[in-house]
Amino acid sequence: MSHSSFVSPNTGRPVRAVLFDTFGTVVDWRSGIAQQVDAFAAERNLPLNGLAFADTWRGGYYPAMAKIKSGERDYTPLDVLHRENLENAFSAHGVDPKSISAGDVDRLNHAWEHLPGWDDSIEGLTRLKSRYVVGPLSNGNTALLVNMGKNASLPWDVVIGLDLLRTYKPNPDAYLGAARLLRLEPGEIMLAAAHNYDLKAAREAGFATGFILRATEHGPDQTTDLEAAADWDISVSSIIELAEELKV
Amino acid sequence: MSHSSFVSPNTGRPVRAVLFDTFGTVVDWRSGIAQQVDAFAAERNLPLNGLAFADTWRGGYYPAMAKIKSGERDYTPLDVLHRENLENAFSAHGVDPKSISAGDVDRLNHAWEHLPGWDDSIEGLTRLKSRYVVGPLSNGNTALLVNMGKNASLPWDVVIGLDLLRTYKPNPDAYLGAARLLRLEPGEIMLAAAHNYDLKAAREAGFATGFILRATEHGPDQTTDLEAAADWDISVSSIIELAEELKV
Numbered sequence: 001m002s003h004s005s006f007v008s009p010n011t012g013r014p015v016r017a018v019l020f021d022t023f024g025t026v027v028d029w030r031s032g033i034a035q036q037v038d039a040f041a042a043e044r045n046l047p048l049n050g051l052a053f054a055d056t057w058r059g060g061y062y063p064a065m066a067k068i069k070s071g072e073r074d075y076t077p078l079d080v081l082h083r084e085n086l087e088n089a090f091s092a093h094g095v096d097p098k099s100i101s102a103g104d105v106d107r108l109n110h111a112w113e114h115l116p117g118w119d120d121s122i123e124g125l126t127r128l129k130s131r132y133v134v135g136p137l138s139n140g141n142t143a144l145l146v147n148m149g150k151n152a153s154l155p156w157d158v159v160i161g162l163d164l165l166r167t168y169k170p171n172p173d174a175y176l177g178a179a180r181l182l183r184l185e186p187g188e189i190m191l192a193a194a195h196n197y198d199l200k201a202a203r204e205a206g207f208a209t210g211f212i213l214r215a216t217e218h219g220p221d222q223t224t225d226l227e228a229a230a231d232w233d234i235s236v237s238s239i240i241e242l243a244e245e246l247k248v
Numbered sequence: 249m250s251h252s253s254f255v256s257p258n259t260g261r262p263v264r265a266v267l268f269d270t271f272g273t274v275v276d277w278r279s280g281i282a283q284q285v286d287a288f289a290a291e292r293n294l295p296l297n298g299l300a301f302a303d304t305w306r307g308g309y310y311p312a313m314a315k316i317k318s319g320e321r322d323y324t325p326l327d328v329l330h331r332e333n334l335e336n337a338f339s340a341h342g343v344d345p346k347s348i349s350a351g352d353v354d355r356l357n358h359a360w361e362h363l364p365g366w367d368d369s370i371e372g373l374t375r376l377k378s379r380y381v382v383g384p385l386s387n388g389n390t391a392l393l394v395n396m397g398k399n400a401s402l403p404w405d406v407v408i409g410l411d412l413l414r415t416y417k418p419n420p421d422a423y424l425g426a427a428r429l430l431r432l433e434p435g436e437i438m439l440a441a442a443h444n445y446d447l448k449a450a451r452e453a454g455f456a457t458g459f460i461l462r463a464t465e466h467g468p469d470q471t472t473d474l475e476a477a478a479d480w481d482i483s484v485s486s487i488i489e490l491a492e493e494l495k496v
Contacts, residue, residue, distance in 0.1 A: 079431070133394060143431035146381060146406045158394045159406050163429075181411075183327070183391035 005131060006246045008208035008233045011187030015208055015246065018128050019137035019160065019178060021169075021193035022145065023115075024217040026125075026136070026239070027152060030054050032115035040108050044100070048093055051219065056092050060085030065139070065168050075166040077141035083109045112140070113147035117154060118214070124239025126155050131248045133157045137178050137191065139168050158182070170201030179205075192242060196229035203230075210234040210242055253379060254494045256456035256481045259435030263456055263494065266376050267385035267408065267426060269417075269441035270393065271363075272465040274373075274384070274487070275400060278302050280363035288356050294343055299467065304340050308333030313387070313416050323414040325389035331357045360388070361395035365402060366462070372487025374403050379496045381405045385426050385439065387416050406430070418449030427453075440490055444477035451478075458482040458490055 005014040023029045034050030037057075041048035064081040067073040086109055087097040097105065128134050135158040136145050142161030149156050162168055165177040179186045186206030193199050194214035203209050209232040215222060228235040234245045253262040271277045282298030285305075289296035312329040315321040334357055335345040345353065376382050383406040384393050390409030397404050410416055413425040427434045434454030441447050442462040451457050457480040463470060476483040482493045 129398075133398065141431075142406065142429055146430065150377075150381065150405055157398055157404075157407075158390065164412060181390055182394065183389075 004247060006190075006208075008187065008190065010203065010233055011206065011208050013185060013187035013208075015132060015190045016184055016188040017133035017135070017182055018190045018192055018210070018242075018246070019135055020125075021191070021195060021198050022136040022138035022140060022148070024214055025192065025194040025212055026121050026154065027115040027117050027148065028217070029058065029112070029115050030217065030219060033057060033111055036108065036111040036114065040104075046095055048095065053089055053093055055218075057082075057085055057089040060088055069168060069171065075163075077163045078139055078161075079109065079112070079141050079144050082112055110147075113144055114151050115148060117152045118238070120238035120240045122153055122155070124241075124243050127240070127243035127248045128246060129155050129157060132246065133182065135160050137169070137174070138162065169198055172201065172205050175202050175205035175207055179207075190233065190246075192239070195225050199232055200230065203232075208233045210236070210245075212239065212242060213237045252495060254438075254456075256435065256438065258451070258481055259454065259456050261433060261435040261456075263380060263438045264432050264436040265381035265383070265430055266438045266440055266458070266490075266494070267383055268373075269439070269443060269446050270384040270386040270388060270396070272462055273440065273442040273460055274369050274402065275363040275365050275396065276465070277306065277360070277363050278465065278467060281305060281359055284356065284359040284362065288352075292348070292352075296341055296343065301337055301341055303466075305330075305333055305337040308336055317416060317419065323411075325411045326387055326409075327357065327360070327389050327392050330360055358395075361392055362399050363396060365400045366486070368486035368488040370401055370403070372489075372491050375488070375491035375496045376494060377403050377405060380494065381430065383408050385417070385422070386410065417446055420449065420453045423450050423453035423455055427455075438481065438494075440487070443473055447480055448478065451480075456481045458484070458493075460487065460490060461485045 007014050020026050033054035037048055037053045038050035068075055086105060090097040125134055135156045137160050138145055140161050141163040142159055145159050145161045160178050162174055165173060167173045179189055190208035190210050191199060191202035192210040192212055194212050194217060199209045199211060211228040211232045215226055236242050236245060255262050268274050281302035285296055285301045286298035316323055334353060338345040373382055383404045385408050386393055388409050389411040390407055393407045393409045408426050410422055413421060415421045427437055438456035438458050439450035440458040440460055442460050442465060447457045447459060459476040459480045463474055484490050484493060
């Protein structure tokens with residue numbers, strides 16, 4: 001493979017694997033969650049707005065991780081955090097979570113396993129897979145990512161949920177541990193992500209970096225990550241364009 | 249998915265995932281290693297017989313694992329054991345391993361990542377994947393299995409190398425840890441394997457079990473695992489037949 005693989009100007013090494021941030025980079029979590037929440041609310045006659053609810057639910061993610069990063073709380077997998085944040089989101093939107101059966105809340109929590117890929121995701125990943133190892137490197141836990149990948153037909157070679165390493169990005173252990181798991185040098189791996197903070201941490205760990213603009217991840221009024229914040233190795237607007245830049 | 253998934257008579261639960269022993273069950277390690285050893289020997293004019301060498305090399309596997317299982321040695325991934333056993337195999341076949349460059353020995357050690365699937369493997373796995381999560385549950389380490397899967401076009405949904413759990417089958421932790429990783433109950437997973445000892449341990453851990461006869465794994469004079477040694481849930485002669493039994 002090596003003779004024609006992309007060589008990162010920053011790491012000076014041929015890339016062997018392209019690992020992807022997943023939520024926002026590969027799948028459209030906001031539309032996917034909104035649609036499932038709207039269907040859930042319609043069946044039960046609940047006064048919920050799917051998009052607003054999705055923003056609230058996802059909004060609990062960074063604060064929940066922050067407590068783990070700070071050591072205030074032991075490592076807890078993302079699906080458990082989602083479940084807690086879902087109850088909080090119900091309360092924030094005027095629905096008593098105790099008015100819904102635990103089984104129904106559990107089922108809605110699996111919405112994160114049923115998210116649509118962006119239009120370019122399957123084609124782009126399939127092309128990249130012809131030369132590179134492709135997989136998620138995600139704060140999601142592995143079971144969640146495996147089911148998501150299956151439901152969205154994402155052709156992963158390997159699934160790296162950070163429950164495997166009991167950490168969360170952007171902790172350096174997340175990137176370095178993934179490299180050890182794949183038996184690659186950090187410089188032989190590219191992180192592809194729609195989020196500059198993730199790419200910054202990946203570069204600090206020695207990874208090659210690819211920015212993928214996802215200008216509507218947070219909806220039409222998005223204000224963050226609308227451009228590459230540094231000279232990442234590659235900066236594109238889709239996974240298909242990433243494949244082209246990586247010569248496949 | 250649940251309404252039509254196979255229900256194990258032994259566990260009473262619908263199967264959600266089918267995990268595979270890999271060496272011998274999914275890929276033909278003996279022919280694959282022999283062919284690569286023969287090519288390696290021909291290039292260097294070494295007096296090696298590929299099939300005999302493959303048997304010797306693989307023969308070092310159980311004794312090396314035994315030291316780890318007994319606690320005599322810390323957990324060591326399979327690719328490291330293979331590298332040690334390769335040097336021993338050279339010596340046993342009259343070749344001084346020091347007469348070969350370390351780089352060349354390293355390259356030959358990657359032969360385990362280039363093994364052919366049995367004729368039925370890709371079709372059988374592809375059919376199973378339409379309804380079940382499919383993955384290896386192998387004593388191989390994850391990087392080895394990822395590269396093997398890519399080279400042999402095995403359509404895994406997830407790759408579970410036991411370096412993830414720092415144990416080796418048939419330790420119960422291997423099976424129970426895989427279930428935890430997939431967030432499934434043991435009874436929702438079927439182990440498919442060509443080796444009765446592996447199925448016995450899987451059943452003891454609560455898994456459903458599928459025996460796949462591989463009568464020539466060890467060549468034409470094979471004496472082991474020529475029949476199911478217990479009333480496994482399913483007993484077949486190919487992964488395609490397994491898919492049929494599992495109704496896909």
